[in-house]
Amino acid sequence: xxxxxxxxxxxxxxxxxxxxxxxxxxxxxxxxxxxxxxxxxxxxxxxxxxxxxxxxxxxxxxxxxxxxxxxxxxxxxxxxxxxxxxxxxxxxxxxxxxxxxxxxxxxxxxxxxxxxxxxxxxxxxxxxxxxxxxxxxxxxxxxxxxxxxxxxxxxxxxxxxxxxxxxxxxxxxxxxxxxxxxxxxxxxxxxxxxxxxxxxxxxxxxxxxxxxxxxxxxxxxxxxxxxxxxxxxxxxxxxxxxxxxxxxxxxxxxxxxxxxxxxxxxxxx
Amino acid sequence: xxxxxxxxxxxxxxxxxxxxxxxxxxxxxxxxxxxxxxxxxxxxxxxxxxxxxxxxxxxxxxxxxxxxxxxxxxxxxxxxxxxxxxxxxxxxxxxxxxxxxxxxxxxxxxxxxxxxxxxxxxxxxxxxxxxxxxxxxxxxxxxxxxxxxxxxxxxxxxxxxxxxxxxxxxxxxxxxxxxxxxxxxxxxxxxxxxxxxxxxxxxxxxxxxxxxxxxxxxxxxxxxxxxxxxxxxxxxxxxxxxxxxxxxxxxxxxxxxxxxxxxxxxxxx
DNA sequence: CCTGTTGGTTTATTATGTGAACCATCGGTT
DNA sequence: AACCGATGGTTCACATAATAAACCAACAGG
Numbered sequence: 303x304x305x306x307x308x309x310x311x312x313x314x315x316x317x318x319x320x321x322x323x324x325x326x327x328x329x330x331x332x333x334x335x336x337x338x339x340x341x342x343x344x345x346x347x348x349x350x351x352x353x354x355x356x357x358x359x360x361x362x363x364x365x366x367x368x369x370x371x372x373x374x375x376x377x378x379x380x381x382x383x384x385x386x387x388x389x390x391x392x393x394x395x396x397x398x399x400x401x402x403x404x405x406x407x408x409x410x411x412x413x414x415x416x417x418x419x420x421x422x423x424x425x426x427x428x429x430x431x432x433x434x435x436x437x438x439x440x441x442x443x444x445x446x447x448x449x450x451x452x453x454x455x456x457x458x459x460x461x462x463x464x465x466x467x468x469x470x471x472x473x474x475x476x477x478x479x480x481x482x483x484x485x486x487x488x489x490x491x492x493x494x495x496x497x498x499x500x501x502x503x504x505x506x507x508x509x510x511x512x513x514x515x516x517x518x519x520x521x522x523x524x525x526x527x528x529x530x531x532x533x534x535x536x537x538x539x540x541x542x543x544x545x546x547x548x549x550x551x552x553x554x555x556x557x558x559x560x561x562x563x564x565x566x567x568x569x570x571x
Numbered sequence: 572x573x574x575x576x577x578x579x580x581x582x583x584x585x586x587x588x589x590x591x592x593x594x595x596x597x598x599x600x601x602x603x604x605x606x607x608x609x610x611x612x613x614x615x616x617x618x619x620x621x622x623x624x625x626x627x628x629x630x631x632x633x634x635x636x637x638x639x640x641x642x643x644x645x646x647x648x649x650x651x652x653x654x655x656x657x658x659x660x661x662x663x664x665x666x667x668x669x670x671x672x673x674x675x676x677x678x679x680x681x682x683x684x685x686x687x688x689x690x691x692x693x694x695x696x697x698x699x700x701x702x703x704x705x706x707x708x709x710x711x712x713x714x715x716x717x718x719x720x721x722x723x724x725x726x727x728x729x730x731x732x733x734x735x736x737x738x739x740x741x742x743x744x745x746x747x748x749x750x751x752x753x754x755x756x757x758x759x760x761x762x763x764x765x766x767x768x769x770x771x772x773x774x775x776x777x778x779x780x781x782x783x784x785x786x787x788x789x790x791x792x793x794x795x796x797x798x799x800x801x802x803x804x805x806x807x808x809x810x811x812x813x814x815x816x817x818x819x820x821x822x823x824x825x826x827x828x829x830x831x832x833x834x835x836x837x838x839x840x
Numbered sequence: 841c842c843t844g845t846t847g848g849t850t851t852a853t854t855a856t857g858t859g860a861a862c863c864a865t866c867g868g869t870t
Numbered sequence: 871a872a873c874c875g876a877t878g879g880t881t882c883a884c885a886t887a888a889t890a891a892a893c894c895a896a897c898a899g900g
Contacts, residue, residue, distance in 0.1 A: 305856070305888065306611060309575040310618040313639065321646040325847055335890050340848065342575060342888095349579040350675035351639075356777050359847060363643040365674040368650060368681050370582065370620075371640030372698035374632040377590040381637060405634045406619035412637050429641035508625050574857065574887070594878055604859050609879065611857095628878060 308334060309342040313351065313363070318430045322360040380512075381413050384543045388515075389415040391539040395517050395532055398424040401504070401543070402432055402439050403513035407454075409440055412513075424497050424518040435460045435474050438487040438501035439514035445482030446503045446511045446555070452478055467491045485558030486533045496521045500532050502540045502559075506549040515540045534563055577603060578611040582620065582632070587699045591629040650682050653812045657784075658684040660808040664786050664801050667693040670773070670812070671701055671708050672782035676720075678702075678709055681782075693766050693787040704729045704743050707756040707770035708783035714751030715772045715780045715824070721747055736760045754827030755802045765790045769801050771809045771828075775818040784809045803832055 315323060315331050323331070329339040343361055346352040350366030375382055384401055392399040392415035400414035414426040434440035434455045444452050452475070460469050469477075469492060481487035481501075490498040501516035517532050537559045544550055551559065584592060584600050592600070598608040612630055615621040619635030644651055653670055661668040661684035669683035683695040703709035703724045713721050721744070729738050738746075738761060750756035750770075759767040770785035786801050806828045813819055820828065 304610070304614045305574045306578040306614040307617060308888095309578075310614070310620065314618075316639075316642060318642065318645060321642065326845080336847085337849075337891085338889060341573065345573050345575040345579070348576060348675065349583075351579065362646050363639050365643065365647075365649070365672050365679075365681075367636055367639040367643050368672070369674065369679045369698045370585075370632050370636040372681065373585060373587065373590065374634065374636050376587060376696075376698060377631050378634075380634070403634050403637070405638065406617065410634075410638045412634075412641065427645075429638045429645060572887095577857095595876080605878085606860090606880075607858060 305342075308332075308338070309346060312339070312342055312346070316361075316363050318427050322355060322358070322362045324358070324360045328361065380547065383546045385413055385415070387539050387542045387546075388413055391415065391515075391517065391535060392417045394535050395519070395528070397517050397519040397532070398426055399515070399517050399539075400426050400439075401513060401515050404443060404511060407451075409434060409437070409443065409513070422520050422523075424494065424520055426518070433493070435469050436462050436466075436489070436492040437516075438481075438489040438499040439516045441474075441477045441481040441487035441489065442501040442503045442514045442516075443511050444478045445487070446505075446552070462492050463495075466493070466495060483558075485555055485562055486536060488533075490521060494518070498524050500536055502533075502536045503551075503555070504540055504544060504547075504549065505551050506547060509550070509552055512547075512549065515543060537562060574611075577601075577607070578615060581608070581611055581615070585630075585632050587696050591624060591627070591631045593627070593629045597630065649816065652815045654682055654684070656808050656811045656815075657682055660684065660784075660786065660804060661686045663804050664788070664797070666786050666788040666801070667695055668784070668786050668808075669695050669708075670782060670784050673712060673780060676723075678706075678712065678782070691789050691792075693763065693789060695787070702762070704738050705731050705735075705758070705761040706785075707750075707758040707768040708785045710743075710746050710750040710756035710758065711770040711772045711783045711785075712780045713747045714756070715774075715821070731761050732764075735762070735764060752827075754824055754831055755805060757802075759790060763787075767793050769805055771802075771805045772820075772824070773809055773813060773816075773818065774820050775816060778819070778821055781816075781818065784812060806831060 312328060312332055315328065325336065325340060325343070328343065329336040332339060343352060347354055347364070350364045352361050353364035354361055380403070388399050388401055396417045398414060398416055400411050402409045402411045409432040411426060411428050411430050411432060414428060416423050432439055434444055444455065456471050456474065460471065460474060462468055467490070477487070485502065487501045488499070493499065497518050498521045499516055499518045501514045503511050504513045504515055506512045515536060517536055519528065519532065581597060581601055584597065594605065594609060594612070597612065598605040601608060612621060616623055616633070619633045621630050622633035623630050649672070657668050657670055665686045667683060667685055669680050671678045671680045678701040680695060680697050680699050680701060683697060685692050701708055703713055713724065725740050725743065729740065729743060731737055736759070746756070754771065756770045757768070762768065766787050767790045768785055768787045770783045772780050773782045773784055775781045784805060786805055788797065788801065
């Protein structure tokens, strides 16, 4: 592995639940030598990608990423442009909507919107990685990635939090297949308790999966009617978002979506 | 120089005006070998910090920075928290307000706000680096950094755009000294034509300069009254922003600011 | 006063990154 | 078509730069 990759791997260790990390812990987590780790972090600090808290000497993500992010949004406005659509989706469904992106093989929630309607909401945190195996977004994207992607996930841990629905390998394969066959994915109580989640994949101009659009609904108030309308609203919103990007779903998915949107029409050979 | 630093230097080449760069040009700009450059970029791509446009093969900033930026804002909400204050400042002054941060020795505009009032506005672009020598923000921060910082700037080019006020070395020294002596900086026609700019430095909890808060006013409509009120409004807003961060100006600056805010009171020994 | 932390530094060893030269491909000119 | 000057990408001998282990000073708790 290249040295640069090692340094960048260190960045991946910073998460929402672990935003500041000391040198020793960082070395432990990354499996690198402390001296190595120190040097790498020093270089990251030098460029502002990471900064060191003066009091505790812990490291945390630095201000340079803000410039890069602003520049990214200026060149490829994926996030900001999609936000209004996300908000409309949240308003229409009355549930939390969120969009996640496939970055470096991981699924990262980058934007979300809450409905104004209900007091109870499914809360989301951005900048968090979603596990492929336990989220509808994960299933939705896996359905349209190379088979190797699913294989990689199956090699990893498939644990769900205690009290939630466990996911076995066969289970996951079936869920991903179902997501592909149906055009959208649905999960319940796999990632968060009492949350039912619906998701569709998002594609770029090259027809590559880029991420997923999802609605996370409070299970107790999920009606049968909502079970039918939410996928339709998801599909409509996904189309809007992809239109912004110049992306489009593969023909196969497009056909599935049309069936979902117009369930009364029979497909005519 | 470490390999990681070289890779990160490549990231710095992407700017607002040059958001996508091909391999050869990147190697030229960075002064590295093409093969080296290729390998470094490949590693950056692998981690999503950079992505390659499929059609042109050019590189651009990748989606991974969005996660990092969201994480940064979640850990240290400098930008988002200050935004309302910035907007209030823009509204109060009727001019464009912007905040820039000192990151890795460079001054980067990270947020700005426009006034609703006037049709004519000084436009800003975020994620752009401000030249120290030609901006009031630059003078403001240089006044409170180590002398070496000013020395470094004096070593570099002091050019201004054609038609604008040129800045000599002595000039710059005098301007920085004035900014320090007065507690705020003021420039006219050095960075943009017909723009007068006012700025104050911002400090963190350790008393280190972190950036600058500035108001960029359209010179034609700048009244004598505004010349007096804008610095006061800047100071008030800077105090608010620093309060959010837990920062505070050094005692010397604090005293200067008090004099500016209450110009009628005589300082009593 | 011992023990286990922490962040940080030094060293010889060696793995890693490097630059020059090379290829294949593209788009425009002659 | 043949040529030119670009481009992105690859190869390989060589030297620089990264590494791991051991060490240090400082701190906290028992």
